Amino acid sequence: MLLIHCPYCDExxxxxxxxxxxxxxxxxxxxxxxxxxxxxRDFLFIRTNVKGPHFERWRHAHGCGRFFNAVRDTVSDRFLTTYKSDAPRPDLAVLIKEVAMKEPSK
Ligand SMILES: [Zn+2]
Incomplete structure (x- = not known):
């Protein structure tokens, strides 16, 4: 099961x-x-649909009800981070390095 961190509830x-x-x-x-x-039309419908890290909006519908942002790898379906809606967009290169450093070495 996919687990998601809500940055407002901190859960x-x-x-x-x-x-x-x-x-x-x-x-x-x-x-x-x-x-x-x-x-x-481009504003309403055209999206990047990237393969890899993707900036997304999520809503904690059955909790605090708030919208927040996330970076999810569309290949692995793994969340790299979540952050509050008013937080700045994270630098993807820095984020990928941080996530790699947290992973256990093989
Ligand atoms: Zn929440």
Missing amino acids: TLPELEFTYGGEAHIARPETPADKTDDEW
Whole structure:
């Protein structure tokens, strides 16, 4: 079972407590009326769909109810980190190094 850490409750809980909220760090245009149809379509539907570490939004639906961000490796389905919605986006290269240092050596 997938375990997810809620940065607000500071608890690691089963995936069933959470709902996926799509890609993180997608900013809504400040003046949507100024966007072309193609720009608006891209804002609504076009996502990176990366293979590997992916920035995502999650909601602790059956707990505190708050949205937070996470970095999850889409290949291994492993969470590299979770962080509060108002926290800055982590540097991916630094994060990958930190996670590798925490892993037991083989
Ligand atoms: Zn929570």
